[in-house]
Amino acid sequence: MAEPIISIRGLEKKFQSKNSEVYALKGINLDIHQGDIFGIIGRSGAGKSTLVRCINMLERPTGGQVLFEGKDLCRLPECDLREARRSMGMIFQQFNLLMQRTAEENVCFPLELTGTPRETARKRAAELLELVGLSKRASSYPSQLSGGQKQRVAIARALATNPKVLLCDEATSALDPSTTASILALIKDINRRLGITAVVITHEMSVIEKICSHVAIIAGGKIAETGPVEEVFYHPRTEAARTMVMPEALDPERLPQGRVVRIVFTGSSSLEPVIGNMILDCGRPLSILYSDLREIDGAVCGQMVLQLPDDAEACERIYAFAASRGLELEDMKHV
Amino acid sequence: MFDAQMIAMLWEGVVDTIYMTVVSTFLSYVFGMVLGVLLVICRRDGIWPRPVLYGVLDVVVNLTRSFPFLILMIAVIPFTRFLVGTTIGNNATIVPLVIAAAPFVARLIEASLLEVDSGVVEAAQSMGASTWQIIAKVLLPEALPSLLNGSAVAAITILGYSAMSGAVGGGGLGKLAIMYGYNRYQTDIMFATIVLLIIIVQLFQMLGNWATKRSDKRLF
Numbered sequence: 307m308a309e310p311i312i313s314i315r316g317l318e319k320k321f322q323s324k325n326s327e328v329y330a331l332k333g334i335n336l337d338i339h340q341g342d343i344f345g346i347i348g349r350s351g352a353g354k355s356t357l358v359r360c361i362n363m364l365e366r367p368t369g370g371q372v373l374f375e376g377k378d379l380c381r382l383p384e385c386d387l388r389e390a391r392r393s394m395g396m397i398f399q400q401f402n403l404l405m406q407r408t409a410e411e412n413v414c415f416p417l418e419l420t421g422t423p424r425e426t427a428r429k430r431a432a433e434l435l436e437l438v439g440l441s442k443r444a445s446s447y448p449s450q451l452s453g454g455q456k457q458r459v460a461i462a463r464a465l466a467t468n469p470k471v472l473l474c475d476e477a478t479s480a481l482d483p484s485t486t487a488s489i490l491a492l493i494k495d496i497n498r499r500l501g502i503t504a505v506v507i508t509h510e511m512s513v514i515e516k517i518c519s520h521v522a523i524i525a526g527g528k529i530a531e532t533g534p535v536e537e538v539f540y541h542p543r544t545e546a547a548r549t550m551v552m553p554e555a556l557d558p559e560r561l562p563q564g565r566v567v568r569i570v571f572t573g574s575s576s577l578e579p580v581i582g583n584m585i586l587d588c589g590r591p592l593s594i595l596y597s598d599l600r601e602i603d604g605a606v607c608g609q610m611v612l613q614l615p616d617d618a619e620a621c622e623r624i625y626a627f628a629a630s631r632g633l634e635l636e637d638m639k640h641v
Numbered sequence: 642m643f644d645a646q647m648i649a650m651l652w653e654g655v656v657d658t659i660y661m662t663v664v665s666t667f668l669s670y671v672f673g674m675v676l677g678v679l680l681v682i683c684r685r686d687g688i689w690p691r692p693v694l695y696g697v698l699d700v701v702v703n704l705t706r707s708f709p710f711l712i713l714m715i716a717v718i719p720f721t722r723f724l725v726g727t728t729i730g731n732n733a734t735i736v737p738l739v740i741a742a743a744p745f746v747a748r749l750i751e752a753s754l755l756e757v758d759s760g761v762v763e764a765a766q767s768m769g770a771s772t773w774q775i776i777a778k779v780l781l782p783e784a785l786p787s788l789l790n791g792s793a794v795a796a797i798t799i800l801g802y803s804a805m806s807g808a809v810g811g812g813g814l815g816k817l818a819i820m821y822g823y824n825r826y827q828t829d830i831m832f833a834t835i836v837l838l839i840i841i842v843q844l845f846q847m848l849g850n851w852a853t854k855r856s857d858k859r860l861f
């Protein structure tokens with residue numbers, strides 16, 4: 307495989323206060339490749355923001371390396387670091403737009419920093435506002451824009467210097483679900499059309515599922531698991547990953563009596579009503595305890611948790627039926 | 642009640658007071674701006690952390706601010722004479738006014754700049770902005786409404802100091818109030834100077850409010 311565009315090696319961040327020290331990050335290793343949409347998910351306080359801020363040195367790591375296109379950013383002199391930062395756009399949960407500038411002037415801001423002539427900058431700003439669908443609001447001030455529109459301006463601004471990477475720290479956490487969906491679609495579109503690598507920080511599974519190709523699960527300042535999204539989400543190998551990925555309803559402690567299994571649909575199954583046919587085949591009712599199936603490009607993706615009937619023969623038929631459809635039943639009680 | 646000569650004198654007082662106030666406010670902002678910006682960027686979590694420099698400036702500002710103005714004015718007399726060649730009159734008053742007001746202005750500017758959302762500063766850093774660029778293109782423009790609001794406060798405070806300076810050789814309305822109102826018991830003149838001072842204060846405040854509102858793009 308090609309060299310990763312961002313490679314994190316043994317990254318450590320220690321916060322020192324008067325009488326205590328906190329390790330926000332410890333021994334982080336990650337490779338992010340050109341063109342990936344790389345998700346980083348974790349609970350509040352897991353160290354997500356600290357991690358993404360270490361990537362562009364807004365936070366100085368206390369150990370390890372952050373290699374961007376092979377250069378170690380931790381050891382770069384100030385002016386080279388500023389140069390490198392221009393290749394990495396960043397967007398934030400609170401948008402962080404300049405409140406005293408119009409949308410267009412906000413997009414021009416990073417270009418002013420590099421001394422781009424005014425006319426060139428304005429042309430570029432117009433293109434970018436077009437790209438994010440806000441041409442009509444070019445002369446509006448942030449206070450006149452909705453949250454979703456503000457984030458679009460922020461995205462346009464982050465793209466102004468033609469970055470190779472877009473860092474998104476909880477970029478949709480302050481938005482409602484439908485606005486979130488449209489911003490995510492925009493990020494995906496930018497990734498596809500401009501080939502920009504995106505690093506997406508979030509605490510929501512749905513964000514990762516919608517747009518990410520790869521994911522890392524972070525817990526307690528360490529990477530619990532990392533890999534392609536389907537692999538990590540549907541076949542978590544570590545306890546930390548499992549608790550992150552499994553909905554609370556599936557806590558083993560809370561499951562009902564009897565046999566409970568999980569079926570993962572990874573897009574290979576057809577649209578056949580699998581569960582319906584399964585019930586018909588075994589002749590017994592099944593309860594569905596949890597399901598988050600979605601149809602993506604004509605294939606079924608997601609997971610479903612079923613409570614099987616007590617009778618052994620019916621169970622056998624169910625296992626046989628599942629096997630014939632290439633589905634794997636995972637026993638939830640013995641995980 | 643007032644003859645033409647008296648009115649001319651009062652008018653001259655008004656002009657002198659406004660002259661001293663405006664020039665002193667301007668000069669206080671020249672020095673206060675440098676100090677105020679340093680107080681913001683040098684703090685431990687600032688964009689140019691220099692804790693020792695911050696500590697020194699902090700103490701210097703507090704020391705200057707704790708001097709009562711009249712005492713300060715007398716204390717800097719040799720310096721005033723060295724700079725303007727005299728210790729009485731408008732220009733001589735400007736020297737202590739600036740020395741007293743600059744640290745006060747620095748604190749006003751510091752407070753305004755600290756109001757700027759740290760997230761916006763961070764966004765600028767993430768775009769590769771240098772310390773200078775952050776000061777010139779983020780901190781000052783984003784704080785502009787608050788800075789203008791502060792400048793009205795500063796001008797009014799300096800106006801008050803300038804009136805006080807009338808007691809020890811300063812010019813303007815303060816001098817008239819002391820000379821006629823206090824020393825010669827002409828209460829009508831004292832009253833007139835007070836009314837004029839109130840009007841000037843009102844004007845400064847209205848101008849400040851108007852400029853603040855006009856410059857703020859967050860209000861719609």
Ligand SMILES: Nc1ncnc2c1ncn2[C@@H]1O[C@H](COP(=O)(O)OP(=O)(O)OP(=O)(O)O)[C@@H](O)[C@H]1O
Pocket residue numbers: 321322328329330348349350351352353354355356357509
């Ligand atoms: N400046 C700081 N000083 C001390 N401790 C800090 C500092 N910043 C973060 N931490 C600690 O580091 C840990 C990780 O913080 P971080 O902000 O990265 O979490 P997060 O995963 O982004 O959480 P959230 O989802 O709430 O944003 C937390 O325990 C936090 O208390």
Ligand SMILES: [Mg+2]
Pocket residue numbers: 354355356476
């Ligand atoms: Mg965070």
